[in-house]
Amino acid sequence: MFRCSAIRIAVALLVGVPAAAQDVRQHTRPPTGTTNVTTSQAEALTLTVSSAVSRLVQTWVRIAGTVDQTERILAGDVSGPDAALIKVGQRVRAFPPSAKSSMYQAFVTRVTPRATGAQVEATLRSAGRADVKRYVMEILIEQGPFLSVPNEAIIEEAEQRIVYVQQQEGQYAPREIHIGIQGELYTQILAGVDDGDQVVTFGSFFIDAEHKLKGSEHSSPAQSAR
Secondary structure, three states: OOOOHHHHHHHHHHHOOOHHHHHHHOOOOOOOOOEEOOHHHHHHHOOOEEEOEEEEEEEEEEEEEEEOOOOOEEEEEEEHHHHHHOOOOOEEEEEOOOOOOOOEEEEEEEEEEEOOEEEEEEEEOOOOOOOOOEEEEEEEEEEEEEEEEEHHHOEEEOOEEEEEEEEEOOEEEEEEOEEEEEOOOEEEEEEOOOOOOEEEOOOHHHHHHHHHHHHHHHHHHHHHHO
């Protein structure tokens, strides 16, 4: 969800606006209104939309683990509030730090509470890599279902989070949202969009730049009169 300046520059070039004007326009977003996108623009950017729907939000808890002599049992410690999320039966992906492409599947088979968290044991489906004792364990936790949108749809600006909702074909309006759990792929929405709303995912930055441009154009007469 974090947007880099290089992407902003690329979008500025697409809409024909100098990149230096981006910082000015960050504060000129109209609170209401829509932005129109032509069919040719949408096709050039491969503009895509996705539904805001109730779905499971998946988060990953990553910890360091070691394998026992059987090369089947991984053990590691989880600290802090994440410990309360770990349950027997959850899926685990494990890989050696030096070989991330060597991914092994496992399941949580034991959770032992500790004073500052918990010790987690996971059983590999097959023996681990020979001569490797240390692994990165990614424990996959599914929470919800919650009303959520893809992470790619969310634009972060200071304390605000914005998505663009499709009003009709080629017409999009900004909505400020309030979020809950931020997962690996989807983010829980507490307020701002409704179930079934179509939000822009790929191409949201282009629409955002267009919207800001219109805002700066609308404010130009007032600025000129100063």
